[in-house]
Amino acid sequence: MAITILDGGMGQELVARAGKPTALWSVQALLDNPQWVRDVHDAYFNAGAQIATTNTYSVLPDRLESHNMSARFEDLQRSACRLAVDARDSHGSGRVAGSLGPQGFSYQPDKSPPAEQAAEVYKQVCKAQRDYVDIFLAETMASVDQARGALMAMSQFDKEVWVSLSVDDSDGSKLRSGEPVEDALPLLKEYGADAVFINCSLPEAVSAAIPLIVESGIPVGAYANGFTGIHANFNKIGATVDLLEARTDLGPDAYAQFATQWVADGATIIGGCCEVGPAHIKTLVETLSPLKP
Numbered sequence: 475m476a477i478t479i480l481d482g483g484m485g486q487e488l489v490a491r492a493g494k495p496t497a498l499w500s501v502q503a504l505l506d507n508p509q510w511v512r513d514v515h516d517a518y519f520n521a522g523a524q525i526a527t528t529n530t531y532s533v534l535p536d537r538l539e540s541h542n543m544s545a546r547f548e549d550l551q552r553s554a555c556r557l558a559v560d561a562r563d564s565h566g567s568g569r570v571a572g573s574l575g576p577q578g579f580s581y582q583p584d585k586s587p588p589a590e591q592a593a594e595v596y597k598q599v600c601k602a603q604r605d606y607v608d609i610f611l612a613e614t615m616a617s618v619d620q621a622r623g624a625l626m627a628m629s630q631f632d633k634e635v636w637v638s639l640s641v642d643d644s645d646g647s648k649l650r651s652g653e654p655v656e657d658a659l660p661l662l663k664e665y666g667a668d669a670v671f672i673n674c675s676l677p678e679a680v681s682a683a684i685p686l687i688v689e690s691g692i693p694v695g696a697y698a699n700g701f702t703g704i705h706a707n708f709n710k711i712g713a714t715v716d717l718l719e720a721r722t723d724l725g726p727d728a729y730a731q732f733a734t735q736w737v738a739d740g741a742t743i744i745g746g747c748c749e750v751g752p753a754h755i756k757t758l759v760e761t762l763s764p765l766k767p
Contacts, residue, residue: 477737477762480525480571480697480745481518482755488514488529498541501532504550508557515561517752522759523745524568526558528603531575531613535595548602555606571636572607574599574624576614580674581640583617583651592623600631609634614674616640617651618658625665637662638671638697639683646675646682655683659690671695674747677724677732681739688740696736700724700749721749726757733758 485500491510496502503510511529518526533550555572562568577592578585586592600610610633612624621637628635639658642648649655655672662670670690672683677698688694700721733744744762746754 476742478525478695478743479523479755479759479762480695480743481515481523481527482697482746482750482752483699483748484511484514484527484529485531486748487517487751498537499532500529501537501550504529504533504553508553511554511557512561515558516564518755519561519565519568521752521756522763523755525571525609525745526562526568527571527611527613528558528573528607529554530599530603531573534575534577534599536577547598551599551602552606555603559606569608570606571609571611572600572603572633574610574612574628576616576620577623580614581616581650583620583649586617586620586623589619589623589626592620593626596624596627597630600627600633604631604633607633609636609668611636611638613638614640615658616649618649618653618661620651621658622661625661625667629665634668635666636669636671636695637667638673638695639687641672641675641679641683643676643679646672646679647686655686656689659687662690662692667692669693669695669743671697671743673697674699677729681732681735684736684739684741693743694741695743695745696733696741697745697747698729698732698750699747700729724749726754729754730757730761733762737762 488500488503488510489495515526530551538544558570562570574596610628615621640650642650670687672680680696680698
């Protein structure tokens with residue numbers, strides 16, 4: 475089986491172009507300069523990525539409400555989806571994954587609403603994306619209940635369903651909620667998920683988690699972040715990513731070494747998260763394309 479190459483992180487690429495982060499994070503570019511979003515998609519396709527992930531991770535009602543922008547939800551969702559689709563069409567191949575980010579805040583599953591309530595919000599997201607995307611991708615799900623909420627919504631549509639779990643940076647055998655990562659596997663089978671990933675965690679933690687989720691029997695993927703860790707104050711809507719520090723030891727070659735081990739452990743879909751950019755994806759393509767897991 476060939477390796478599928480995802481794109482890399484969107485948000486930090488946009489912050490680099492803007493020169494500073496804002497509380498709206500990647501949504502800010504959709505408002506101020508959507509061409510930047512298109513440029514990032516183009517850069518990843520040109521690097522060899524086969525999947526474009528929509529810039530919708532933060533286009534969620536709770537994020538927008540805090541900025542009095544609730545009325546912009548649907549048009550921002552569709553704008554982000556069109557940018558990914560146009561980049562894919564211009565490239566001439568590839569697929570589009572619609573990103574569903576965590577409600578409440580990233581890495582803070584205790585701030586997420588219960589699954590049934592979260593599912594109603596995610597259903598709105600799926601309805602906005604369904605005419606554009608090939609795949610629904612729930613990202614950075616940090617607890618079993620958080621993943622359940624996304625799956626309850628995504629499974630109602632005739633789309634491929636991918637779920638990406640985020641694990642404890644110091645112990646990749648656990649979700650950020652503290653639950654064993656294996657506790658999410660029955661849920662994935664219950665809802666018929668088409669792939670399971672580990673994302674937005676240190677690559678070392680991803681390496682610990684991959685062997686635990688290959689037991690699911692469904693395709694496994696990985697895309698780590700390039701942060702040194704998650705600052706304690708990065709814990710609520712309004713916090714900006716300047717609280718997070720990029721690693722200096724995770725260049726394209728070093729990242730590809732981690733990815734090579736993930737493939738050896740059974741992963742077949744590989745990409746990058748925050749601070750993993752087009753140069754990393756290019757090296758992944760060069761390194762992993764000849765490999766078979």
